[in-house]
Amino acid sequence: MLAARPLPPDPDIARSGAVHTLVAELRAMIAAEGLVTGDSLPTERELSERFGMARNTVREAIGVLRAYGVIEVRPKVGAVLINRHLSAALDVFSFQLSISPETFADIQGFRQLVEVNLFDALAPHLTMADLARLEAQNAAMLAAPDVAACAAADYAFHHALVAIAGNATLRDVYRIMEPVILRLMETGKETRGRDMAHASHAAIIRALREGDRLAYQYFMADHLHQGLGFFTATTPEAAP
Template identity: 25%
Template structure:
């Protein structure tokens, strides 16, 4: 098991081999990687190379590293993609335009989602939506809890297409789009407003009216953006 070509990056070979062992399951998921000194023997490479490989795997989300602990193998999944993006996305969000773009894309996606829901939601989806809405209603007095149920309600919409990519996107939106807004700018009054918005969306879905659903969703998210914008005294959009 030696390292074939040498175009100036032995670490990449190690990365590739470890990558293969991870996806193949030879290195079991959630299991700590062998010690560095053992890997260097295994691959016939210096510790320098091994460490670089580990660093790269970490950046790619294939292993989880804590400061002084053994890296933990993590088989790549959709959340891994999110994790990999996160590092970079944060830079784009330092400018207002970046936040706006991300938020707009969310509105765009969710508009399509509620439209989809209105025409294609199954019985179970409807049940989930109703449950989520009820949880939402009951949480109105508790802003902390309301935030959670708010996210959960939208989350149901993302699960309707039964494509794991959408819940992943949802997770991205909620984790990147300044959760601090939502958590901090809440009050029972605003919670009530948002609950009613959710109810309007669900009502339109129950009516199987995609146009109304999309409109209700759009109003909901636009209003939320407007509230944030005004509160933080940002200029025009």
């Protein structure tokens, strides 16, 4: 079962076959007919008839397009064009995202970079409803029955914070990091307890409510630094 081959001499993905050609033809057809987001493709049977291929082959090609975030197929209505390429690409990227110490460090560093400096992107969109939701999520963290639920609530708080900024790319990036962040938070909860995180969140919310940029940055940096501290102690290699 274990492959003994050194490495495939053909690094190229299969560029032949009916499915691949059909994907290319569909792409060309979309471009030729000027279809835009929201338009729908013909039915599978019609496509199979038009291109002279079996419906299973058409389905496989459509599956590729769906995995690529180009179309979204709804039963009875057909395949409609969507604009979710980046989300799909990030999904693909994160499919095998390993939960390793390096990834932990990367993502925690990314969170510091983003969340501490998020205030300016956040403030213009912030509403009272947002603040109420953040407080509800913070309360839910305290009421969580176990560590996993607590970590989930913690993640929900930060994800909601990021979502308020209204940047779909940033939200997608956070979404793909969710499993890693959850693991990170669970470990943190086990070592530090949840009260500290709750207090930090409350301070962050207060700073947001008062529009205090410096206070927000201070509390957020402090909050994230707590999470970073525990695990840098467990990673031997953090240099160059």
